[in-house]
Amino acid sequence: MSDGDGELEARLVEQEEFEPSDEFVEQANVSDPGIYDEFEENWPDCWERAADLLDWDEEYETVLDDSNEPFYEWFSDGTLNASYNCVDRHVENGDKNRVAIKWEGEHGETRTYTYQDLYREVNEFAAALREMGVEEDDVVTLYMPMVPELPIAMLACARIGAPHSVVFAGFSAEALATRMNSADSEYLVTCNGYYRRGDALDHLEKANEGLDDVDHGVEATVVVDRLGDDSFGHDLRGNQHDWDELVDEQRGERVDPVERDAEDMLFLMYTSGTTGEPKGVKHTTGGYLAYTAWTSHAVLDIEPEDTYWCSADIGWITGHSYIVYGPLALGTTTVMYEGTPDYPERDRLWDIVEKYAVDIFYTAPTAIRAFMKWGTEFPERRDLSSLRLLGTVGEPINPRAWKWYYKHIGGEDCPVVDTWWQTETGGMMVTTLPGVGNMKPGSAGPPLPGIDARIVDTEGEEVEAGRAGYLTVNKPWPGMLRTLYNNDERFVSEYWEEYSDPDADEWVYFPEDGAKIDDDGYITVLGRVDDVLNVSGHRLGTMEIESAIVGVEGVAEAAVVGGDHEVKGEAVYAYVILEDGYDGGEEMRGRIIEGVEDAIGPIARPEQVVFTPELPKTRSGKIMRRLLEEIANEEELGDTTTLRNPEIVTDIQSKVQGD
Ligand code: WT7
Numbered sequence: 001m002s003d004g005d006g007e008l009e010a011r012l013v014e015q016e017e018f019e020p021s022d023e024f025v026e027q028a029n030v031s032d033p034g035i036y037d038e039f040e041e042n043w044p045d046c047w048e049r050a051a052d053l054l055d056w057d058e059e060y061e062t063v064l065d066d067s068n069e070p071f072y073e074w075f076s077d078g079t080l081n082a083s084y085n086c087v088d089r090h091v092e093n094g095d096k097n098r099v100a101i102k103w104e105g106e107h108g109e110t111r112t113y114t115y116q117d118l119y120r121e122v123n124e125f126a127a128a129l130r131e132m133g134v135e136e137d138d139v140v141t142l143y144m145p146m147v148p149e150l151p152i153a154m155l156a157c158a159r160i161g162a163p164h165s166v167v168f169a170g171f172s173a174e175a176l177a178t179r180m181n182s183a184d185s186e187y188l189v190t191c192n193g194y195y196r197r198g199d200a201l202d203h204l205e206k207a208n209e210g211l212d213d214v215d216h217g218v219e220a221t222v223v224v225d226r227l228g229d230d231s232f233g234h235d236l237r238g239n240q241h242d243w244d245e246l247v248d249e250q251r252g253e254r255v256d257p258v259e260r261d262a263e264d265m266l267f268l269m270y271t272s273g274t275t276g277e278p279k280g281v282k283h284t285t286g287g288y289l290a291y292t293a294w295t296s297h298a299v300l301d302i303e304p305e306d307t308y309w310c311s312a313d314i315g316w317i318t319g320h321s322y323i324v325y326g327p328l329a330l331g332t333t334t335v336m337y338e339g340t341p342d343y344p345e346r347d348r349l350w351d352i353v354e355k356y357a358v359d360i361f362y363t364a365p366t367a368i369r370a371f372m373k374w375g376t377e378f379p380e381r382r383d384l385s386s387l388r389l390l391g392t393v394g395e396p397i398n399p400r401a402w403k404w405y406y407k408h409i410g411g412e413d414c415p416v417v418d419t420w421w422q423t424e425t426g427g428m429m430v431t432t433l434p435g436v437g438n439m440k441p442g443s444a445g446p447p448l449p450g451i452d453a454r455i456v457d458t459e460g461e462e463v464e465a466g467r468a469g470y471l472t473v474n475k476p477w478p479g480m481l482r483t484l485y486n487n488d489e490r491f492v493s494e495y496w497e498e499y500s501d502p503d504a505d506e507w508v509y510f511p512e513d514g515a516k517i518d519d520d521g522y523i524t525v526l527g528r529v530d531d532v533l534n535v536s537g538h539r540l541g542t543m544e545i546e547s548a549i550v551g552v553e554g555v556a557e558a559a560v561v562g563g564d565h566e567v568k569g570e571a572v573y574a575y576v577i578l579e580d581g582y583d584g585g586e587e588m589r590g591r592i593i594e595g596v597e598d599a600i601g602p603i604a605r606p607e608q609v610v611f612t613p614e615l616p617k618t619r620s621g622k623i624m625r626r627l628l629e630e631i632a633n634e635e636e637l638g639d640t641t642t643l644r645n646p647e648i649v650t651d652i653q654s655k656v657q658g659d
Pocket of ligand 1: 271317318392393419420421422424444511512513526527528538539
């Protein structure tokens with residue numbers, strides 16, 4: 001460790017459990033250990049506690065409708081509006097002047113939206129959407145970076161009952177087109193650009209390229225002008241509108257929030273799976289909002305008075321649930337930051353924490369590993385004493401990174417919640433309740449109250465404590481995905497087929513993660529067991545990357561695996577066979593990287609491209625990925641006797657190590 005405090009580190013290493021301070025527990029939203037039993041005994045009615053955090057237009061009678069498993073419905077006879085719950089009711093309750101969104105641009109410019117400001121902006125943009133022809137249930141695609149107009153557009157869509165589909169701004173034009181095509185989305189809200197490490201990025205160019213590949217008519221596009229004088233000067237096309245002009249025309253307009261059925265779709269979010277085609281995860285209004293509000297309350301311990309900051313991008317589920325919907329439903333102040341953590345310097349995040357006196361901070365292990373690498377001098381420059389609670393999400397966190405975070409960011413005074421969940425679960429599933437349980441670095445914790453998560457073997461039998469197995473969820477929960485958009489069949493086969501026994505009426509959700517459990521019921525998530533990589537906390541399908549590489553001229557075959565990476569967690573390793581007559585040199589490598597960036601985006605960029613005349617295959621012709629992973633990690637190789645072509649292995653090995 002670079003902190004020179006060896007003694008304390010040694011103590012931290014020995015100490016397996018950390019207790020939340022009495023001071024934290026006393027003020028915590030949830031501090032009664034009885035909550036676990038209470039939820040178990042009253043299941044599913046326990047979930048009324050989550051639904052009670054919301055204002056319903058029509059109160060629900062039924063908590064859970066399981067008449068058509070696994071297509072569960074929650075609070076299904078109730079009605080509500082998510083925008084009303086995240087905005088209007090706080091204005092009506094006397095909190096109109098409380099700050100809803102505190103935004104900071106990369107250059108340090110700030111924008112502050114009170115709940116009243118948000119109310120006005122959301123209404124005006126909702127009116128603009130209506131004016132453009134958006135009707136209830138039309139899917140509106142939002143391809144936007146971290147600008148305040150993104151949550152405003154999400155809430156405006158929710159207000160008029162138009163589901164949004166946010167596409168991460170770092171994704172490519174092709175990825176945008178695929179998602180718009182899949183959702184039959186005829187409306188796009190985008191941005192002319194944004195800033196990254198001081199440079200203006202041309203986002204509209206990418207958006208336009210994507211639009212050109214949409215295979216149905218696009219009714220209208222709205223473009224936010226983030227760049228001003230730095231704009232790349234694209235003329236707006238015929239059906240493209242400037243956000244400011246559009247909203248100016250709607251000054252003072254108010255749009256009644258549409259009364260939505262609890263089970264009406266709130267949004268779609270595409271995520272990577274095992275096949276090449278991304279899955280459109282469908283989340284609904286009542287269950288999702290109740291669940292994100294509840295977990296924001298119980299796990300993130302958010303109070304309206306807090307300044308809360310999740311450093312994720314809204315383009316991923318973390319940002320949907322824990323920058324926008326959960327925190328705003330609770331009426332707190334949520335911070336949004338546009339840029340990177342190391343611009344202009346490596347203390348940028350701590351500068352923001354100090355400046356706004358952030359109470360709660362939620363980030364990803366990949367970021368923590370980068371902070372560790374940069375050293376303690378950066379957090380030490382800033383006053384972080386406002387922090388009360390820390391959280392992580394996205395990938396397993398190793399105990400060393402956990403302890404670093406606990407000590408150097410939290411000052412050994414803030415509980416750390418390591419929260420396991422997924423795009424599909426809508427919100428947190430496995431984590432300690434910070435006001436109730438002790439923390440064990442490296443282990444997410446027990447399943448949340450009301451969540452029945454287990455670790456099972458391939459037969460579905462629970463494994464002994466300490467043994468590795470598969471994580472399953474044996475009861476439904478309100479935040480769960482309802483289906484994959486337009487693909488009920490794939491929904492069942494992806495998540496329910498593996499461990500359910502429909503004849504016995506037993507439905508078990510399989511998240512495709514490996515895990516183990518200890519004697520106290522704490523779960524340590526080990527990682528994906530399917531062909532999905534987790535690069536910097538982002539999910540990437542190996543198939544998607546492979547098909548991008550095979551699409552490059554001259555490539556005959558490709559296999560992609562994850563190799564260990566100090567900061568990213570996993571990095572993309574691509575093994576490539578070229579067609580005859582093509583040379584595996586720098587030019588080819590460059591074209592392959594470009595091909596991946598064009599198909600998916602820079603996040604999927606291969607760390608290494610290894611050219612090989614053959615891939616290690618079993619006698620039945622299956623690529624042996626395990627072996628390719630071992631080679632990437634320079635590990636000792638396992639059994640190669642079942643290979644048809646064992647001689648290729650040493651050849652590939654020497655190439656990887658020679659690089
Ligand atoms: C996958 C879900 C949930 C928002 C961000 C990612 C991995 C997530 C943890 C954690 C170990 C974790 C799992 C999961 N994961 N959180 N605390 N410990 N692994 O959402 O893109 O849907 O990815 O991320 O492998 O299945 P996602």
